Amino acid sequence: MKWVYVNQPSAYIRKYELTEGEETKLVIKYNLDQQSVRISSEENHRLFFIDKTGLWHNKTILKNEYGVEIGRMGIDKVHGTGIIEMEGKKYNYTIQNGSQLVVFEHTVSAPLAVCDMSAAPSFTSLAAVKYSNEEYACFLLGICWYLFPLNAVEQIEFTQATIA
Numbered sequence: 754m755k756w757v758y759v760n761q762p763s764a765y766i767r768k769y770e771l772t773e774g775e776e777t778k779l780v781i782k783y784n785l786d787q788q789s790v791r792i793s794s795e796e797n798h799r800l801f802f803i804d805k806t807g808l809w810h811n812k813t814i815l816k817n818e819y820g821v822e823i824g825r826m827g828i829d830k831v832h833g834t835g836i837i838e839m840e841g842k843k844y845n846y847t848i849q850n851g852s853q854l855v856v857f858e859h860t861v862s863a864p865l866a867v868c869d870m871s872a873a874p875s876f877t878s879l880a881a882v883k884y885s886n887e888e889y890a891c892f893l894l895g896i897c898w899y900l901f902p903l904n905a906v907e908q909i910e911f912t913q914a915t916i917a
Contacts, residue, residue: 755869779899783891790891792898803887813890826890839897866896
């Protein structure tokens with residue numbers, strides 16, 4: 754799999770496609786001004802918001818279109834590693850060779866996903882290693898959404914559990 758940048762007419766919106774071979778699996782549109790990301794697949798279209806928290810703004814909170822927290826993300830940019838928690842499950846990720854995003858549960862030698870990032874330039878730099886925390890959140894949210902989709906019953910149960 755790899756993330757590919759798709760040209761967008763607006764300077765504040767970045768569009769990326771998650772591709773596998775010649776097939777597009779997922780599309781994300783990251784809006785810098787609104788700190789939002791739209792994720793689209795063949796079956797689903799969702800809107801999420803990205804908030805920063807922590808003393809040095811090193812934690813990222815992911816919220817759904819209703820403002821309900823669905824996950825959190827932390828990153829250690831010095832070592833290129835981090836943790837993303839989505840709907841009660843924790844996943845680790847790392848940047849390898851400066852251009853591969855690897856998502857794994859327990860060990861990096863058994864990855865859940867490996868995504869090539871070389872065709873996805875960032876806002877802050879054309880180098881694939883210098884993404885903002887929000888951009889990392891977009892890519893990771895997209896991968897998690899693609900790998901672990903919720904069916905309608907699970908989604909209702911999760912939403913009710915977070916509201917209660």
